[in-house]
Amino acid sequence: MATEVIHSKAPTRIDLAGGTLDIWPLYLFLKNPMTLNLGINLFAEAKIHSIFPKEKSGPEIRFLSEDQGVELECTWSELSQNLIQPPSSLTLHFQLLKFFYEKKLKLTEKAHDPGQIVFSTSAQSPAGAGLGGSSTLGIAMAGALDAWAGLGSSHDSLIEVVRDIEAQIIQVPAGLQDYYGAMYGGLQSLHWGIGKHSQTRWPQDRLKEIEKRLLLFYSGQSRNSGINNWTLFKNFIDQKKGIRDRFQKIASATQEIENAILSQDWEAVGLGISEEWAHRKTLSPGITTPEIDFVFSETSKIAPISGKVCGAGGGGCFFIYLSNPELLKDLQSKILKILENRKIQHLPFQGVEHGLEVHVQSS
16 A cells, blocks of 8 residues: 655735736736736645555545635545535635546546545635635645646646636636746746746845835735626726726836836835825725725824735735835834734735745655
8 A cells, every 4th residue: 555645835925016917818908017926935735645545444535624624525436527516615626636636547547546535735824815825725736736646737837727727616717926926936027918928036135125124914804806806807898987097007006116126226116016006996996995094094104104905905915015124123013003902913924935845755
């Protein structure tokens, strides 16, 4: 009897600017569309413990979401024929395993006995935080499952698989930046183009300069990025009054931030973030919340700050950027006093240079 343990993990991301521009085909109608994001150490992890051949007792497949406290048992037949309906928190697990299982069957001569597996996951990012948590988990799972199936897929092909399966589940178009953040990590400029996207990975010194100027908070309100992005998507495609012009202004502000990072003008980075957020708030009244506006308003009385909501908005996480990092610790303590007796949480983090990591141990 052989056992194999595959462990993978991938970082979530803070989108500094240019979110929503990463949804096909919106970026095709904009000039120089791009997104800036920073990989952080709030990881999503997946583990596959497989036994071959299968034992006589015990389930053939056991799914487990450790952070959600949800599990499901089923057979390979039930998986391949969609004979059971998984809970929502395990739908992505179920569909990804089904996809890679079918790929594995085409490669192996042992299709008659796929063995037994325990497929478990955990996520450090709060649910609905706007840090790309579900997409990051998808990349972590796909990396582990690709190793389990013995496919050796490229990073870009794994991104496409997770994007398409997640879009099927949420029933709206999925953006791309979350998958790139999870797959590659680091501080990235992602330029969206026709047939191909280009990626600039900034050196560690730029990552550290951005990291030491940021404070990350969770508003305490989970949100549904699919719903928010779908509203913006429809308004863009329907050419609602002024919406495309506002998106173009977001793209231009993101370009200004990239230029400022290049020249290491950290004050200009903050100005660009403020400009991006000012335009983003006009896209929909649901992007910001009273709690987030309160924090930005009170904090700006203490020091000149910039900031924006992460992801599609409507809750989740937001960050505060201070161009002078020497003032950040003092600012943090004052903000925490402001937040006493509120649900808003400070989320300490570190930037990470690496993306998806997969480790295989056999015995």
